[in-house]
Each structure stands twice: as structure tokens, then as C-alpha cells.
Amino acid sequence: MSKNKFDDPQESATANTQAAVLSPQERRAQGSALRDVVPREAQGGWKPPRKRRDPMQILTESNEGRMPELVPIRFGRMLQSPFTFYRGSAAIMAADLASTPNSGLRVQACGDAHLLNFGGFATPERQVVFDVNDLDETLPAPWEWDLKRLTASIVIAAQYLHLKENEAARAATATVRAYRERMVDYSSMRALGVWYDNIPLERAIAEMSGSNARLRKFAAKRLEKAHQQSAVENVFLKLAEYHGALPKIKDNPPLIFHPSEEQAPGIRTQYREALAMYRESLPEHVRVLFDRFQLCDLAVKVVGVGSVGTQCLVALFMAADNDPLFLQIKEARASVLEPYAGASLHANHGQRVVAGQRLMQSASDMFLGWTTGKNGRHYYFRQLRDVKISAIVEGWDVDRLTTYGRLCAWALARAHARSGDAALIAGYMGSSAVFDDAICEFAVEYSDQNQRDYRAFVRAVREGRLEVQPEENP
Known part of the structure; x- marks a missing residue:
């Protein structure tokens, strides 16, 4: 889409000071009107572009400037599974996302919003919060790119956990729905309220463990261990x-x-x-x-x-x-x-x-x-360490994966609402499940693309085109 005043969060803030102040309802209506240009259904599905770049070439190019003796360790970690491959292939997906439709609204994007780039850490006030915690790729970009990468990571994690296809789709849909509903909440909040909002880790633990006393005890031990470490x-x-x-x-x-x-x-x-x-x-x-x-x-x-x-x-x-x-x-x-x-x-x-x-x-x-x-x-x-806690997905069932996806979506919506216009984004997504289903469809189909890319990666390793160094305890 053509460049508009929302292409950059800082430009958007400047433009807002010069334009008439609109109510959240009016901005949501503006967001809804964007569907005439990019229907929500158009966000669904994934079909590789006819001239899609060779993913192995993208990976090789991403090694430029790296310490060459460490690159085999990188590839060794990516070789473990399609899930670890996805973690290390943000450059491949960035190229793919650029070919997908977007509403034209931009935020400060994470750039690599897979589910393991969220977690707990201590604030300077020594409160432990749950938030996005890896922002090496951050840049102003379409908000949909982060949401699509997060949702695809949910499906790929479900495959890694050997969950059923319908369970993977259910977890992905719940993630998108949580993002949409949280963005509606942020669209009605005062600007300062959005900036003051956070997710205390205790709240995240309560969400993950529910009424399961064993899980609550395990989470409390992990938090205590993180403090000690x-x-x-x-x-x-x-x-x-x-x-x-x-x-x-x-x-x-x-x-x-x-x-x-x-x-x-x-x-x-x-x-x-x-x-x-x-x-x-x-x-x-x-x-x-x-x-x-x-x-x-x-x-x-x-x-x-x-x-x-x-x-x-x-x-x-x-x-x-x-x-x-x-x-x-x-x-x-x-x-x-x-x-x-x-x-x-x-x-x-x-x-x-x-x-x-x-x-x-x-x-x-x-x-x-x-x-x-x-x-x-x-x-x-x-x-280096400040009470940092990351998810350990091994052994999760569909309920825990779904709950965690919702937590990540909450954190992502809050992060996007700080730099973007929550009402415009919420208006575009709407109140029905149309957008949820579209992004879920993309995530499921892109997970198949990730599988194909992983097989190509394994083939390149076997043929000696890529050197790997396996680790016993990566």
C-alpha cells in the first residue's frame, strides 16, 4: 500500500497533534473503512510468491559479518527440529511477510515475535512482568507481520508437541482472538492508561496454572530459581x-x-x-x-x-x-x-x-x-540476567499452549497500542471471527511452508552445502 501518515509511529504522533481529535468510535470507523481496500479475508492463507527467494540463499546471506567459526553452531541449533529452524529463520519469514496483504497501519514492530521471545523479567522497580523480551529486529512495520509470526509459531509449536491439527488451529485462533479483544480494550483506554499498563508475572502464572495446584507450585519454584540465579x-x-x-x-x-x-x-x-x-x-x-x-x-x-x-x-x-x-x-x-x-x-x-x-x-x-x-x-x-524466565514448552498440552498464546497476544497488543493507533487497528479487525479465522488459516498454511523450508535445510546439510556443529546441551 502507499505510504500514509501511519507508516511510522513517530510521524503518526506528530500528525495527531495537527489533526482534529477524533473519538475512539470515530477512529474505529476509520479502521473499519480500511477493509474496503484490504478485506480481512485477504489476510488468510499462504501461497508462495512466484519469484519467492531461495530460503537457503537468505540464510547464507544472513551469515555475512558473523563470526565464521560460530555459524555451524547456529545451524546445528536450527537443525534440531522445524520449531528451532523457525526460531532462527526470521529473515526468511520477513521476506515472505512482505508479500502478504496488510492494512497500511504501522506500529513499532518486534520483527521476530515468535512465542519464545516472550517471557518474564524484572523491572527497575523489581516487579517481575511478562512481556516481549527480544527486540533485536524491532522496526516500524505493519502490525500484522508480528501477529502472523506469533500465530504461526503457535502452530509450529503444536506440531513440535505432536498435537492434533484441530488443536493447533484452536490454539492459533485463540491467540488471534485474544490480540483482537485486547486491542479493543486498549482502543477505549486513555493514552496514559495504555502506557501504564503491564502484565505482572503473577497474573501470567495464574493464567497458565488455573486451578492446578501442581502447576502453581512448579511456577513458583521457577520464579524463585530465577531470582536465585x-x-x-x-x-x-x-x-x-x-x-x-x-x-x-x-x-x-x-x-x-x-x-x-x-x-x-x-x-x-x-x-x-x-x-x-x-x-x-x-x-x-x-x-x-x-x-x-x-x-x-x-x-x-x-x-x-x-x-x-x-x-x-x-x-x-x-x-x-x-x-x-x-x-x-x-x-x-x-x-x-x-x-x-x-x-x-x-x-x-x-x-x-x-x-x-x-x-x-x-x-x-x-x-x-x-x-x-x-x-x-x-x-x-x-x-545479563535479571530474573529472566522463558517458556519451556516441552510437555505442554493444547490448553497450556492456548493459554500461553493468549498471554503473548496480550503482551503484543499492549506493545502495539503504545506506538500505533489501537482504535484504527481494532476497527479494522472488527468484532466478529472473520479476522481470527483468516490469520489462523495463514498460520496453518505457513507452518507447512516452514516444514518445506526445514526439509530443504536438512537436505543442504546432508549434501555438505551447509556446515553444522551439533551440541549435546544447546
């Missing part, structure tokens, strides 16, 4: 050790190792310039806290699936002998959405990630910041 003394014991008077990060190759000067050219100056730039990106009051710490060590730490091969680092800072701070430093590359949604407004992709994270999350890590390395690469910083 995030305690700085426990993180220090696991990741660091003293060499004389100075603490150092333990090597555990190939997953944790100290980089060479070629891999990290700022090592000679103790990354002085990059850290100074990072410091300037922090709010003034956080700089006061950060200045209490001194860098002691830095190492490469392999994380995730899609991120493997990019420069992901962990840095150890100390304020005193028993006062450590671990920061995760992740390389930020161009979003997989950029070729299709347009270039970022931010010259530094670390800043793009940080800005998107602050815009989409109800609360973000106080140490979020960005920098440029001496090698010209872009990075963003956050705390």
Missing part, C-alpha cells in the same frame, strides 16, 4: 573466578571464550571509546550508578539461535571486591524487516534496538544503552 553472587560464581587479585570470566569454548585482538580491536584500550559512548547513551541518573563500576573482563558468549555468530559478549564490571555487575553486549545489525519496511531512523542499530525496546516494553532494563565498537559494529547493552 539472577543474584549477582550466584552469577559471579558460575561465570567468573579470581586469577590473583583480579576476577576473570571463565572460558568454556566454544560457547564462552575471550576474543582475540582481531575479533575485538578495542581490547588494547580496554574499550575506552566504546564504553564512553555507551555511558553517554544512558540517562543521567544511571550514569551516576554506572560510574561506580570498572571494567574487569570481557568475553564472547554464544546465545540464542538467530543471534549465534553475531558478536554477543558478556562484560564483568566491579564496584568493589564483592560487588559485580554483568552486562550483556549484543551486536545489533540491520533488522530483517529493513529491506521491506524501510531503513531505520537511527544510524546506530544499537540505538534502534534500545529505542524500540523502550517503546514496546512496559518497563525496560535500566542499563539499556548503545555504542559503536572500534571495528565499526553497532552494539547494545543490558544486564
Whole structure:
């Protein structure tokens, strides 16, 4: 569709100050009118474009600039199942999504909204919330792209769990319906109310466990364990050790190792310039806290699936002998959405990630910041662990998958409502099941596409065109 005033969330906010203030009902009517251009039924189904790009070529191109010795680990993780393949193939789906219809309304999109990129984490006020928690690909883009990727991930997870086809469809439809109904709620809320809203983890746990006392007890133990594992003394014991008077990060190759000067050219100056730039990106009051710490060590730490091969680092800072701070430093590359949604407004992709994270999350890590390395690469910083809890889907039945899909949809709707116009989006979706059924149809058919792409991936590995390095405990 042609560019309009809603193509970018910031442009939309500026335009709203210049236009007449419309009621939520009037904006919902405007959203409903968009169906004349893009009917809701058109969002359904998936048919590969006639000139669809070779997915293996897209994967190979996405390795450009990665640490070549780590790429086989990335592919080894993707090889485990169609589900893990989907997690690592956001670039493939971004190209596919660009060929699908959309309403023309844009939000700050996650860019990789599969169900394992949601979870719990602690806010600076030490409340644990449930929210989208991986925003490496964030960019202003059509809101439907995030919802389609989330819903397809529900179907693919159902296949991974060997659920029935009708159960997978039921979970996917429930996810879309939850998104639609939450967006209606946000469309009627005051602007500040949307921004103040969050999902306490206790609420998410209650939703997941229901009246099952065993599940509630298990969830409480996981939360307690996350608090314990995030305690700085426990993180220090696991990741660091003293060499004389100075603490150092333990090597555990190939997953944790100290980089060479070629891999990290700022090592000679103790990354002085990059850290100074990072410091300037922090709010003034956080700089006061950060200045209490001194860098002691830095190492490469392999994380995730899609991120493997990019420069992901962990840095150890100390304020005193028993006062450590671990920061995760992740390389930020161009979003997989950029070729299709347009270039970022931010010259530094670390800043793009940080800005998107602050815009989409109800609360973000106080140490979020960005920098440029001496090698010209872009990075963003956050705390390594802060009561982070991710879903463990193994063993789930359809009810737990459905409930979790609804939670993710709630978090996604809230995130989109912060940057987009909830009333316009709600008006477009409407109050019937037409939109729900269309997106479910897309998700089911795209899961078949993911299966075909995974088989092509396996074939490329067997033929020696792609090198993999399996892991015993990825």
C-alpha cells in the first residue's frame, strides 16, 4: 500500500497533534473503512510468491559479518527440529511477510515475535512482568507481520508437541482472538492508561496454572530459581573466578571464550571509546550508578539461535571486591524487516534496538544503552540476567499452549497500542471471527511452508552445502 501518515509511529504522533481529535468510535470507523481496500479475508492463507527467494540463499546471506567459526553452531541449533529452524529463520519469514496483504497501519514492530521471545523479567522497580523480551529486529512495520509470526509459531509449536491439527488451529485462533479483544480494550483506554499498563508475572502464572495446584507450585519454584540465579553472587560464581587479585570470566569454548585482538580491536584500550559512548547513551541518573563500576573482563558468549555468530559478549564490571555487575553486549545489525519496511531512523542499530525496546516494553532494563565498537559494529547493552524466565514448552498440552498464546497476544497488543493507533487497528479487525479465522488459516498454511523450508535445510546439510556443529546441551 502507499505510504500514509501511519507508516511510522513517530510521524503518526506528530500528525495527531495537527489533526482534529477524533473519538475512539470515530477512529474505529476509520479502521473499519480500511477493509474496503484490504478485506480481512485477504489476510488468510499462504501461497508462495512466484519469484519467492531461495530460503537457503537468505540464510547464507544472513551469515555475512558473523563470526565464521560460530555459524555451524547456529545451524546445528536450527537443525534440531522445524520449531528451532523457525526460531532462527526470521529473515526468511520477513521476506515472505512482505508479500502478504496488510492494512497500511504501522506500529513499532518486534520483527521476530515468535512465542519464545516472550517471557518474564524484572523491572527497575523489581516487579517481575511478562512481556516481549527480544527486540533485536524491532522496526516500524505493519502490525500484522508480528501477529502472523506469533500465530504461526503457535502452530509450529503444536506440531513440535505432536498435537492434533484441530488443536493447533484452536490454539492459533485463540491467540488471534485474544490480540483482537485486547486491542479493543486498549482502543477505549486513555493514552496514559495504555502506557501504564503491564502484565505482572503473577497474573501470567495464574493464567497458565488455573486451578492446578501442581502447576502453581512448579511456577513458583521457577520464579524463585530465577531470582536465585539472577543474584549477582550466584552469577559471579558460575561465570567468573579470581586469577590473583583480579576476577576473570571463565572460558568454556566454544560457547564462552575471550576474543582475540582481531575479533575485538578495542581490547588494547580496554574499550575506552566504546564504553564512553555507551555511558553517554544512558540517562543521567544511571550514569551516576554506572560510574561506580570498572571494567574487569570481557568475553564472547554464544546465545540464542538467530543471534549465534553475531558478536554477543558478556562484560564483568566491579564496584568493589564483592560487588559485580554483568552486562550483556549484543551486536545489533540491520533488522530483517529493513529491506521491506524501510531503513531505520537511527544510524546506530544499537540505538534502534534500545529505542524500540523502550517503546514496546512496559518497563525496560535500566542499563539499556548503545555504542559503536572500534571495528565499526553497532552494539547494545543490558544486564545479563535479571530474573529472566522463558517458556519451556516441552510437555505442554493444547490448553497450556492456548493459554500461553493468549498471554503473548496480550503482551503484543499492549506493545502495539503504545506506538500505533489501537482504535484504527481494532476497527479494522472488527468484532466478529472473520479476522481470527483468516490469520489462523495463514498460520496453518505457513507452518507447512516452514516444514518445506526445514526439509530443504536438512537436505543442504546432508549434501555438505551447509556446515553444522551439533551440541549435546544447546
